Amino acid sequence: MQVNLVSQPQYESLVELLCELHAHYNEGSSVPPEMMRSHLVDN
Structure with missing residues (x-):
């Protein structure tokens, strides 16, 4: 198994999944997607 950090092009897909x-x-x-995106970027 390989685990990688999320790259910026993947953010929107991950935000949608997490919501x-x-x-x-x-x-x-x-x-709100904006809140989830902010949390993802900040953490």
Whole structure:
């Protein structure tokens, strides 16, 4: 198995995936993509 850091071209796909995961596991809750993107970039 190979694990790599997320590259900038992959951010949008990952942001979308993380927003969908959040919505799935936290029914009735959503996270704005901008907030998720900011968290991803900052961390």
